[in-house]
Amino acid sequence: MMDSLEEIRTRIDDIDHRMIELMMERMGCAEEVAAYKRAHALPVMDRQRERQLVAEAMASVPDDLASPTAALMNLLMETSRSRQRRLLGERSRFRDELGASLAHAVGPFPTHAFVATQGVEGAFQQMACDRLFRHATLSYFDSFEGVFQAVEEGYCDFGVLPLENSTAGSVNKVYDLMMRHDFHIVRSCRMKIDHNLLAKPGCGLGDVTDIYSHEQAINQCSSFLSGLRGVRVHVCENTAIASRMVAESERGGAAALASRPCAELYGLDVLARNVQDQGNNYTRFACISKEPLVYPGADRSSLMLVVDHEPGALYKVLGKLYALDINIIKLESRPLPDRDFEFMFYFDVSCPASSPDFARLLESLDEVCEDCRYLGSYVEVV
Numbered sequence: 001m002m003d004s005l006e007e008i009r010t011r012i013d014d015i016d017h018r019m020i021e022l023m024m025e026r027m028g029c030a031e032e033v034a035a036y037k038r039a040h041a042l043p044v045m046d047r048q049r050e051r052q053l054v055a056e057a058m059a060s061v062p063d064d065l066a067s068p069t070a071a072l073m074n075l076l077m078e079t080s081r082s083r084q085r086r087l088l089g090e091r092s093r094f095r096d097e098l099g100a101s102l103a104h105a106v107g108p109f110p111t112h113a114f115v116a117t118q119g120v121e122g123a124f125q126q127m128a129c130d131r132l133f134r135h136a137t138l139s140y141f142d143s144f145e146g147v148f149q150a151v152e153e154g155y156c157d158f159g160v161l162p163l164e165n166s167t168a169g170s171v172n173k174v175y176d177l178m179m180r181h182d183f184h185i186v187r188s189c190r191m192k193i194d195h196n197l198l199a200k201p202g203c204g205l206g207d208v209t210d211i212y213s214h215e216q217a218i219n220q221c222s223s224f225l226s227g228l229r230g231v232r233v234h235v236c237e238n239t240a241i242a243s244r245m246v247a248e249s250e251r252g253g254a255a256a257l258a259s260r261p262c263a264e265l266y267g268l269d270v271l272a273r274n275v276q277d278q279g280n281n282y283t284r285f286a287c288i289s290k291e292p293l294v295y296p297g298a299d300r301s302s303l304m305l306v307v308d309h310e311p312g313a314l315y316k317v318l319g320k321l322y323a324l325d326i327n328i329i330k331l332e333s334r335p336l337p338d339r340d341f342e343f344m345f346y347f348d349v350s351c352p353a354s355s356p357d358f359a360r361l362l363e364s365l366d367e368v369c370e371d372c373r374y375l376g377s378y379v380e381v382v
Contacts, residue, residue: 026076027083034084044084045367050077071312075319082364109187109295109379116141116150116159122262123240124193128285129160131189131381142237144174148181151290158186159288164330165193166282168219174286175334178304178375179344185302185376186295187287195221195276198243198268199255205271209253210234212242216283217257224275243268284380294377298353300329302375305345306336307368314345316368321349324357353377 003011037044057073058066111134117125118141129136139156141147147159164170195217199208211225212234218225225233236242239258246256247266255271256262263270307313321328330348335341351358358377365372 023076026080030080030083031087033080034087037084038088044081044088050074053077074312074316078316078364078367081367082360085363110157111135113137113157114139114155116147116156118142118144118147118161119238120240120244122243122259122265123238124191124259124283125160125162125238125285126240127259127261128162128189128191128283131191132160132187132285132287133158144171145177145181148177148183148288151183151288152181154290157289159183161286161288162216163188163284163286164332165216165220165284166280167276167278168216170332171216172334175332175346178346179334179337183288183290183375184292185286185378186289186293187378187381188284188300189287189381190282190284193220193276193281193283194259194274195239195257195281196260196263196270197224197255197272197275198258198263198266199246199271200249200252201267201269203252203255203269203271207253208255208271210251211255211257212236212245213257214238214242220276220278220281221257223277224272240265287378292376294353295379297379298377299350300380301349301351301353301358301377303347303349303365304373304375305347305365305369306342306371307345308370309342313368317345317365320361320364320368324361326351326357326361 034044036042054070054073057069061069113133113136115129115133115136116139117123117129119125120140126138126140129138139150141150144161147161150156151159161174162171163174195213197205197208197211208228208231210232211228213221213236215235217239218233218235225231236245239256240262242256243258243262243266246254247268256268257275260270260273262268305317307317318328327350328347329350330346332346333343334346336344349358349361351361362374
């Protein structure tokens, strides 16, 4: 006679309890291994032994259970390694970077600073600077790379760059530059973005022949633009530069997609308001510095990871985040230069910088990543 469901579940519970007891016994053995390795100056990682154990475990079960058995064995060995490293007092450089960042933090986020940003007066980046700093002395650069270089070389205290838009997605140029420059994120802000069609006084909507704006703004207003007949659309560096070009243009049919402050700044009329495709159109901006600073209240952190080019490599990273109950806010991938179909992964995670769980995460990333950069912990201003 078949057992009842409750009887089967009772047996499963008993197996689970024994598994936990065996895991604790295994961790006790890991402590003994750590003591032996300390006495004999042996490394924690023994890849050859781990491969052998995984292969033997997979060979001992039916084919359809081979993959989950390998995952279980890898998890057990990663847990054992982490425990050994803690017992041996080993610290990863990422954990040390966090400690250095926390040690650098002094007082509240500054209200006055020399800040680098891309564009000209009236650009959304300038508005983001005003949101982040009460009184900022701004230096404008022609490119995003110029902003990174100004911060790296100490010309400016901070730099402000756009990261992503809720409608058009990530600013890929910025993410690509992140891989090439040394910086730390110290704050971020999220701004509502409204686009308007601006033209010189006397130009009506029906007179518009050419529209200028940043690529992201054009993408965010695609529905509005598709409804205009015979109008040419031109990409330029940013919305404020587009507004200035229109103001200085001798062509009567030129218009720009930009903010309403640009209309006032450059003496333009608003022909159409809020022409973006979605009303909840937001852009995130990052404030970067050369020094690793963590200001009070930092509850969001950013990491750049390169994982081994093999099955399950990213899963191991995600598994550590899950095990520590750390929520992923953003996960972005970008291709690595000169490496076919291999990627860098950019993570934003929600976790206080001073949390022991976040320190444990950084401590364990060496085990599952080919390379890792801790980009900083910060507060996001809304």
